[in-house]
Amino acid sequence: VSTRLDRRPDDDRTKMTRMSRRSLLWSLIYFGGIYGALRWLNKSPMEGDVIAPLRKGLQFNEKVWERLYSANRRVPTYNASQVTPERLNETIGMDEELDRKGWRLILEGVHGADKPIYLTMKDILAMPSFEMTTEFFCIEGWSVIQKWKGVAMREFMKRYPPLTKSGQSPDLINAPQDLVPYVLITTPSGGYYVGLDMPSAIHEQTMLCYEMNGKPLTEEHGAPLRLVIPVKYGIKNLKRIGKIKFTTERPKDYWAEQGYDWYAGL
Amino acid sequence: LTDAPPEPDQKVLYRKHALATRWFHWINFPVLFIMIWSGLMIYWANSVFVIRLPYLAFEPHLALHFTAIGPLFPDKWWSPTAPGWVPDFLVTMGQNDAGANVRQLYSMDARLADGMAWHFVFVWLFAINGLLYVTFLIFSREWKAIVPKPRAVLESIHVVLYDLHLSKKPLPVRKYNAAQQIAYTGVILMGGLMLLTGIAIYKPSEQSWLTRLFGGYSVARFIHFWTTMCFLGFFLIHVGQVIKTGWNNFRGMITGYELVTPSEKAQLVEKS
Numbered sequence: 001v002s003t004r005l006d007r008r009p010d011d012d013r014t015k016m017t018r019m020s021r022r023s024l025l026w027s028l029i030y031f032g033g034i035y036g037a038l039r040w041l042n043k044s045p046m047e048g049d050v051i052a053p054l055r056k057g058l059q060f061n062e063k064v065w066e067r068l069y070s071a072n073r074r075v076p077t078y079n080a081s082q083v084t085p086e087r088l089n090e091t092i093g094m095d096e097e098l099d100r101k102g103w104r105l106i107l108e109g110v111h112g113a114d115k116p117i118y119l120t121m122k123d124i125l126a127m128p129s130f131e132m133t134t135e136f137f138c139i140e141g142w143s144v145i146q147k148w149k150g151v152a153m154r155e156f157m158k159r160y161p162p163l164t165k166s167g168q169s170p171d172l173i174n175a176p177q178d179l180v181p182y183v184l185i186t187t188p189s190g191g192y193y194v195g196l197d198m199p200s201a202i203h204e205q206t207m208l209c210y211e212m213n214g215k216p217l218t219e220e221h222g223a224p225l226r227l228v229i230p231v232k233y234g235i236k237n238l239k240r241i242g243k244i245k246f247t248t249e250r251p252k253d254y255w256a257e258q259g260y261d262w263y264a265g266l
Numbered sequence: 267l268t269d270a271p272p273e274p275d276q277k278v279l280y281r282k283h284a285l286a287t288r289w290f291h292w293i294n295f296p297v298l299f300i301m302i303w304s305g306l307m308i309y310w311a312n313s314v315f316v317i318r319l320p321y322l323a324f325e326p327h328l329a330l331h332f333t334a335i336g337p338l339f340p341d342k343w344w345s346p347t348a349p350g351w352v353p354d355f356l357v358t359m360g361q362n363d364a365g366a367n368v369r370q371l372y373s374m375d376a377r378l379a380d381g382m383a384w385h386f387v388f389v390w391l392f393a394i395n396g397l398l399y400v401t402f403l404i405f406s407r408e409w410k411a412i413v414p415k416p417r418a419v420l421e422s423i424h425v426v427l428y429d430l431h432l433s434k435k436p437l438p439v440r441k442y443n444a445a446q447q448i449a450y451t452g453v454i455l456m457g458g459l460m461l462l463t464g465i466a467i468y469k470p471s472e473q474s475w476l477t478r479l480f481g482g483y484s485v486a487r488f489i490h491f492w493t494t495m496c497f498l499g500f501f502l503i504h505v506g507q508v509i510k511t512g513w514n515n516f517r518g519m520i521t522g523y524e525l526v527t528p529s530e531k532a533q534l535v536e537k538s
Contacts, residue, residue, distance in 0.1 A: 016521075016523060019521040019523060020521065050380065050383045051383075054383040055383070061386055069472065075471040141312030141467075141487060261382065265469070266470055
């Protein structure tokens, strides 16, 4: 009994020493694990200018937000007094001089049309238009509130509906899931191009826009026709539309090729 | 057993941190690091925040003015050139304005896409780890050791004075003192605020109610950024205090145990 009593106070120190040694081993595993994980990430192949595991992560996020997406959810609108100063960021894909006379909107993948359709600005101005004042979010981390006027993409697509998966006639409202899942939009030169998911394209506030803050679009803001899609970052709001294509293939996207999220939803 | 109590200088083991706490803590450490690091790469793309210092002006009439000190991070902080003595495996290759290759300690400028990818993937770990931790706090009743009581406000003043060697009165023996309770509870709330303001700027259309709740996009971004700076402040003080308190305490966060005197243990166990 006396030996036990003598030893007992020491026991805790001995135990602590043993635990300390074990914790040293755990520390090595811990830091080795962090180092290994970061090294594995850094050595991973690139996919669209971002390492593949992160690209997979972005695509996982896309699925999550696509599931949470509701076509009926309108983005907030503002009144005229809340409009903020214009801001110009990029003119990618608009290097060439704008040919206003020769400009046509080329449509591909339209249901019932076996050839591309060419539309003039007159055709587009003849369609019902609407105005909205929405917030425009740049992926850089700033936003502006602007007033836009144009044709609702949904209204436009009633006239030129996308191909359907089933081959049946398209129904934008009641059977949107039967539409081909993607839209590709490019500038006339093809220098800038964005891919959109169909649910975002047929959102009721997605607009083919020709007027900004009460004035016709200036060239630098995308004359004669630009996309305004408030459920997406600015990078998807393509200026100077040349072509719209409804497609089953996931379209290429200018900024997704440079490491950004393809979905870029807000 | 009626053994005589051990001598006062003989230390005994005190079980301080649950296994879960230690996992949550050590998972959070690298994840939070990645979140802040990638977050700064995102911030770089629109690095608009400045510190405003107040000053009194006498002309044209007496008034309080603010002068901006900015930018918050000088340009060279984003990708500092590595001194010659830093070995190659610790540097990253970048380009200077002239397009020449330079050795850099790290590179954080012009990496918005990278920053966003890391941020929006690792946020899952940050969120899940944080939510599990809070759930654990609630169900293990461990929150009682962390959430400060009203008197902690006054007590924490004593702690600060004691730490600055301005007070000699010893601190009460407790798992966490009042200042720690305020700091740890605050940092958990800050984590929640980060998630909410993060969603507000990540999905300002889908979750516009949240963006509006924080006063709009730029205000939410402002709160998100300055809360990050508070995280960094917490981190510096936390690491400083851990170093000051010593190995026994630090080891507690790894092994779960601390060596204390029997009388300390009696007080610690009684209060828990």
